[in-house]
Amino acid sequence: MSAAQAEPVDPIFVLDEFRLKTGMLEPFLEAMESRYRPDAEARGQTLIHTWVTPPTTTEGVALEVLLVWRLEGVPGFWRMRSQNSTDEVAAWWSDCEAWIESRTRRFAASPGAMSGFESLGRRNA
Amino acid sequence: MTIRIVGQVSLVEATSAGEKQEFVRALCESGMSIEGAISSHAGVHTESSVGGGDLTWDLRFSEEDAVEDFCERVKHAGEGGIFGALGAELALLAPRVSSVELAIPEAIRGHVGVPGLVGIKRTLWLRVLPGTDPAASERFEAETPMLAAAVPAIRNWQWSRIRVAAPNPMTTRWTHLWEQEFETLAGLESDYMASPCHWGVVDRWFDPEMPDRIVDLWLAHLACPATESVLGWQAAG
Secondary structure (H helix, E strand, C coil): CHHHHHHCCCEEEEEEEECCCCHHHHHHHHHHHHHHHHHHHHHEEEEEEEEECCCCCCCCCCCCCEEEECCCCCHHHHHHHHCCCHHHHHHHHHHHCCCCCEEEEEEEEEEEHHHHHHHCCCCCC | CEEEEEEEEEECCCCHHHHHHHHHHCCCCCCCCCCEEEEEEEEEEECECCCCEEEEEEEEEHHHHHHHHHHHHHHHHHHHCCCHCCHHHCCCCCCHEEEEEEECCEEEEECCCCCCEEEEEEEEEEEEECCCCCHHHHHHEEEEEEHHHHCCCCCCCCCCCCEECCCCCCCCCCCCCEEEECHHHHHHHHHHCHHHHHHHHHHCCCCCCCCCCEECCCCCEEEEEEEECCCCCHHHH
């Protein structure tokens, strides 16, 4: 199969959830856009959604930010992983403590892609 | 009951590929001259191996006393002189060695599905960071064997802590060994790397961007040809 005929790659999604400190929505998003996103996208991690929940500025309501990034399948995952062990990345996550109470990162895919991903790990079963 | 010692051996600079293969053959034979050793296996690392020496060496002993004697000799030799301290036959190989790291794996879990396997042995040397929450370390230790269930190309495997109590051959920076045997390199480089259990579950303990990470970024990912199943030694008694 030539490169032009290559099968489409199911994307892997990176789900970043941040529980923000009070009043830190704008500073966090500005820092993420300027300090983290450019290098992350250079590693093949493309930002596709930025969500805030709950979507209100009511005083006393704690906010969370959900970032959804896209990786180009398993090759994209390992391309990202081969480039993220840097001092800059480590400093970014360390500095995030100024804006966030806690965070999680998870990886996800569409339900329809799951069997395909499983089969990739069983080609030489 | 047998005891296995796992090593990574670095050879002096400018050792050619052919010389490495010759060294491995000599080490398989000479290892048997160590008092109490009943098996010796070595393999040159594949080009995709990173973070460790030039070859993996597995030694098997049948008696704890022999292991104790081995450890005593190694301890007093210092890292650069280990081969010189292990008898005349290994001393002949010493000038070609630049460093040796040795560890005794103490199995947390393991399985030998194909005891007669000839293929690829992969050893991941890793260090859980000092100060890690014991509960997190327990979860990591419980999850790692899930990879063996998710990747059938892993025919044999052993997940171990490195022995820190005496006798052990040396103080080492590593805390755990994750060893697998595959029939082909594709099982490791294709199936193992592509499994969603790998990148979607277990890798979070290793990923510097994950808040869950507890494993030091310096890993030794070492694969070599296996002319026999060293993980099957235990099953063979």
